[in-house]
Amino acid sequence: MLIEVEASTRLFGGKRALRDRIVQEGADLGVTSVAWATNGLAAQALARAGIENGFKRPLDQLLDALPMAALSAVHPYEGTLQRLGCRTLGDVRHLPRGGISRRFDKMLLAALDRAYGVQPEVHKWVELPETFSARLELMSRVEMAPALLFGARRLLLQMCGWLAARHSGTAAFTLQWAHDSMRAKDAGEGGELTIRTAEPSRNLEHLCRLLAEHLAKVELKAPVGELRLAATEVVSLEEKSGSLLLDENQTKESLQLVLERIAARLGPERVLRPVLTDDHRLEWMQMWQPVPKPQPRRGIDPDTMPQPTWVLPHPLKLATRGHRPLYQGALHLLTGPHRVEGGWWHRLDERGGGRMSAGGIPEVDERGEGASDSACGAADQQRTGHVQRDYWVALSEHAGVLWVYQERLASDETAWYLHGVFA
């Protein structure tokens, strides 16, 4: 490993302190020898020879004394050079340059020049692959899906590094697992799990937690021996510059991230946001859609009429006493009637859905069904969302301020329903 440290010596408290730290911490990582020199090739040669300090004497003298094997470029011609009588790098260097370039490779001279600092060092840029796919063989067979996370985390770490280097984030990634060879016949080769994120991210912790939520639902058919992770959708991500001060907002998760995690466990159809619709019937005044879906740009003009703050999923038919509705005692009708009528054009299909249930939310379906039960125009088989109601504000001493309505039934009968609460 080659480290260029000249620019960072002050940061680490001087060359001596930096050297001590590298030697000490490098030993833990399995580093056997460390050497310093003015360029990388020379340092490599010195390290091979076991000389640490390349600044003790002029570099020429140090390198001249090294055996030829210290420089990789010399290695292919070592036999020939030995027969010429060369023992050290100095011997090679003192050979006539014209002869060397004719008899040996051009690379040999170039390597010598670079090691001695005659020519500048040129490094190749590391180019990352265009796509990310990494595999990991697990240390032991894993039988429970959540335990895959330990292995997957290492892969995710690699992926996040790759994403950071490419200045991008992932919007979807796939974790594949291969079953062990000792498996039941019906278990198959393995499985895969694709995870989509609401917004592109390369935040390791977030991706890990998201993966953990999804893995908790996976049941493995056989023990798993190998994992493979691929970034399937990569989009470039503009990075926010970090702040020098500890900013509270940056240490916290955004609401979108935490809702996404909750949706991963509970299911996306249970983390909802309301959308107002242009309708005056209570059931269809609003619909609920999963949070990540974009909201319509055109807002509905706010209605200034009083509206309850809670609604019942199905209107509750109330008992009556002397033509007055009862709900936890007698109700006192305060203001009304507020007539809501219409919706004969709104056909509900057999599943109880309507045009409003395009989002596939069961809540809307249930309410649609509930409304059609109470719809009076449902004589034929085709049910509609037709309503004909007189809404009243009712007051109960126990249940608070209620939104009840009276509906005409067949043969001039009426019925009272509780539909909402002004809480």
Add this chain to the structure above:
Amino acid sequence: MSAVPAWAGDEDGLPAQSFAHPSKSRARRSLPGELPPEVEQAVWRGCDLGHQTSAVISSGFAGLDAELPGRGWPTQAISELLSPQPSVLEWRLIGPALRGIVSGGGAVVVVGPPKTPHLPGLRHTGIDEKHLVWVQVDSPAERLWTVEQLVKSGACGALVAWLPQARPEQIRRLQVCAHACTGPVFLFRPAATQHESSAAPLRVMATFSVDWELQVHVLKRRGPMHDGVVRLESVPGGLGSVLTPRLQRPSLIIASRHPGRDAARQRFTDVGTVKGGPVHALGSTASTDYAGRLGRHAPVR
């Protein structure tokens, strides 16, 4: 040595040396039983309302703010709101506070409400569709997990959750997590839990009366016990625009329809005074007067 203080009974007078100059200290010394003013300011008495170290969100009711430490709903802590019945007065109680949060860009996250929230009605409390999220939860475990995730993230403008079955240790856990939460956390719980211990620093019991009033009693707060109830005027869901003067006092209408129940109604509306605690109407002068009286009388109790 004529200036040796009378209370320095011992001969050497060393204790007096450690204070300021004796003659000066005598000049400034207050009467026995009273503290010097600078000490007085630094001492927190049990009869005063506690200081709120974190920011507070005004409840929107001047009468209620006067009874809450720091004059508002606390942030970085959970507030338990108890009521005898769910889905009767929730938005009336916290709606004015939510209006300020939503106008500041915070989102209101509703976890496990007893009924479906109705946005057209909630618009009257200032909540719009961009700032409302409804998380449907079924089991108590899901409820707790969701609330804990939201509290930990601290990303909600306000968290409104219904936890009817949470145990005291679970509330304690939430309270510890809430230290990172910048918005208020409202937990709605049944009135029966008022006898359980709770780690929430603020517990409020709320009921309503038919005369467009909320009756709030603070069960637990940082400060002295709260006697009686605070009556808060609250007309829900934009009904204020359709109320006729006659409908301002529905209790009179009910009484006229049921003359036999007049006595019962009288008891119902006078519940605060019957209990012996001072009841004050909505209004700032009345509430400060009440706080002052409470402060003088509390040490005796």
